[in-house]
Amino acid sequence: MATKLDDHAAVISDIVDFDRGSGSLVERILFNNRPIILLLCALVTVFLGFEATRVKLNASFENMIPMHQPFIVNFYKHYKDLQSQGNALEIAVQADRGTIINAHYLQVLKELNDKIYLLPNVDRAFMTSLWTPNTRWVSVVSDGLSSGPVINSGTYNGSPAQLAIVAQNIAKTGRVGELVSDDFTSSMIYVPLLQFDGLTGKPINYGQLASEFDNLRQKFAKKGVTLHIIGFGMVVGDMIKGIGKILMFFVVSGLIAMAMLFWFTRCVRSTLLVVAASFTAVIWQMGFLPLLGYDLTPYSVLVPFLVFAIGMSHGAQKMNGVMQDIGRGAHPLVAARYTFRRLFLAGFAALVCDAASFAVLLTIHIQAIQRLAILASIGVAILIFTNLIMLPMILSYTGVSKKAAARSLRNESAEESGRVDHPLWNFLDKFTQKKYAIGAIGIAIIFAGIGVYVGRHVQVGDLGAGAPELRQNSQYNKDNAYIIHHYSTSSDVMVAMVDTPPGGCLNFDALYTMNNLQWQIDQMPQVQSTFSLGSEASKLTMLMTENSPKWYGIVQNQALLNDFQEHLTSRMTNFTCSFMPVYIYLTDHKAKTLNTVVNKLQAFIKKPDHQSPAFKISLLGGNAGIDAATNIVIKQANEFMLALVYATVIIFCFIVFKSWRAVVCAVLPLMLTSVIAEALMVWLNIGIKVATLPVIALGVGIGVDYALYVLGIVMKQLRAGASLSYAYHRTLLFTGKVVLLTGFTLAAGVITWVFAPIKFQADMGMLLSFMFLWNMLGAMILVPSLAYFLLPERLFVAKDDKVIV
């Protein structure tokens, strides 16, 4: 019986004694052609390393959108008509002292206005500010309608009388809260951007754009005005600046992992080798980006970290094996081949399981997530080559430091000789006993209960205001807060889209319904203001009937309504008078806000009164509409994805263990982690969104590695007839340290993200670190506890066999 338990093959210190024909076919092919394989690896590294230099930093808006969701489909159907409302910057220019009705302020505003006008990619025709001639007022005079620019550059001279006229003109535009702040302490410059510059034809360079505006911000601060700038361009600009810092995090993560590995091995040579192998995997992966036509985005920038961390943990396993064999006196090549023999299948299964669970993310129809899934799967597949094959091969040439190998062996044999001298292993071993097992499972059930209770409140989408990608105290979010508090048109816009037959945009029923929709939506605390032809028709009615406020409202008189034709603007309807957007300006884009407003809109549309052949209301455009659609997709995907991930993991576990009892032992701790992770998201105010959804899959996928390593060996021992306690203790001796090391190196790889300037990366880092460490605890405490009940002694042993204790 005892021979079955022997982990060590014969120690062969002289390579001449080694049978090159031994081992599996794969092993023979690989190890008998070491120079060729290594040369191939080197060539691939050079090629992909060269490709990697072509990686571009970019952030694409559309990649983050679920393009098949009905809201988004509707939005893109109307994309052309909504374009004037698309990519724009809003700049609130705040007077440091007093109000904007001030000669100095208006002079500075003019300078700024002229500077911005000349920047590349600015859509100059549609740029608006107090100084642009397209900012006009309309008023009724005794002989008809009169109108003019808010600031008449011909007559304006900064005198008090002229300033008073400017103030009155602003009031007459009816756009207080949009053009100027409600309290008259700032005014808005609206800067639409062209994807391709009108003169040079160059696309927007967001990094450059953001720094241009930051320069203006500093320059004009000296002139007594404060700029508050918001818009997609600024968010992207800030994120690209943030990605630069990520490189530093990568270095820090690498150093931490290296320090841990060194502390574990005390061997510089092998530590560097493992780091080099993992880094090679990252280079290969980066090389794949341009080959696949992908850009490095703020989302996918995290994948190399993961690959590096997973690589470090698997590399450590390999090195541990090689080191132990060399310590026993084996030749490096023999040690490498034995290690390969022992660990390749377990490692391979673990990595394939990782890759498969990442691939599950492909079912979510958001390109950013799908690309992340592909990248992560490729990255993990690369690790099979670099860390499971290339690394042991290099180790077979280099060997490890003799001192370190001897130390490793010393520790191992010391532990093997007696069962009492390692307090941690002995403590963990106790969980194979009834008392401790019940205790551990009891505590786990309590945690699960708390997790489920708190986790119920987990929300889909963003939980904070402003740009969720960036931190709340970032310049951008401060600017956003200023604009929300001082203007009635926020940057969080939902657009309900109303279609009519061509020429039908002035249909009474359509306008009346839109007006009522706005009226109902306006009452919601989540809504700052609304705009559409529906509400403008009320104003136009008044304007066309001598401007008496008593006419304010939509009059059921189609002839009167048809007279509005010449007053329609591109913001109210399209060129063919067949499409009318209803702009809904929200206080923020928190998940709850979006949900409430979308529900209200859907309930409104559903009513038979609000349906007619004359018009059709469809949802939903605008940046907040896109957020709402994304939330809906994420919510649907979340449970489906979890089910798939667990199905994948369960199938792999079953293939490896061939016992449903073992599968339960392996999977239950993972489920506990998932449940607690949801509770953690509630406590940390993290919503389930494009950035955090993959974390849940990654956490489960990588978490199962521990169980595969721990339970795999336990099962082997049990099948050989060992008692659970004996099997578990031997497992701890063999892989316990490496499992600990794995947990900490994985966590070290991602914990640095917590300090990332980009908030969703910080969220991901926090969650992943937690899941990696918690899964490790689960594997070391819960797995033996569950095994006590599920894998009783003699389960795999014939009745008369003696149990090894």
Add this chain to the structure above:
Amino acid sequence: MVAITRTPANRLVAAGEHGVVIYSDDDGLNWKQARVPVNLTLTCIRFATDKIGWAVGHAGVILKTEDAGESWVMQLNGNQVNKMMMGAAQAPNVQNSPSPAAPLALVRAQHFADGGPDIPFLTMIVFSPQKMLALGAYRIAAMTNDGGKTWQDWSLNIYYRLSRNIYDATEIDGDYYLAAEMGLVFCSTDGGNSFLQLSSPSGTSLFGILGAKDGTLIVFGVAGSAYSSKDQGKTWTPINISTQDDLTGGRVLSSGSIVVTSESGQIFESKDNGASFTALPNIQSQPFFDVQEASNGALIAVGAAGITDISKLKWA
């Protein structure tokens, strides 16, 4: 909010877009929303007693309250107005009417019937809890003598040939005055039975008409135009108000001061019965439509921004 009034019991009641009626019992500090059966712009609100009042508005709607403005019932709508007008125009005695509107009455009624029930009431005269006259666009007019149970077309009783918009109405010493489109002014000295045209101060449309403490008649309207008359509308003197903006509403205060609101959020005050007006130096940015003095003397203006207590405005 388009219109505001004060009940004899000092409750402030304001009405406006989407049929919203709100009321305040503490001089405009706190407001409650009334139950209203329509979703249309209400243009004028007036009370006969503490409890009984009317509100009129778009699509020929007349609403009545008997509980001081907390709940309202509809008494008339645009279809009924059109039917009523048609009935009056087809009546056999129309041809004998002395009204200059009589010859065109049938054509006009037919035109409105074709156009649909869209014509808004814009103002009203409340004579008593039983008697009320609603007036509106295109000279539509509806009279009740039984608290709103039955209504009669009154448009022929406004002696004018064409269909002009009547924007405001007021009572001065038992006589009733109307201000209308194109500078028209009418007066009834027979308790509202017949309204005769007075001389027009100009061709500019008038949105408001007030009677000052000393009996001076004041009218105002489009593009800052305003006129006063000391002889019941026989002759008019222009008042210089320094604005080109429309003057939208006005009120004579208990002190005798007169205040007038503008579309650009200004308020002009006269302390000499309308001889001269000065602008209150405010920075309100949204249009004002009407103004009312609360029982504590506070000036409450209504407009595009809802309710504004003028005394609490930030002065620039």
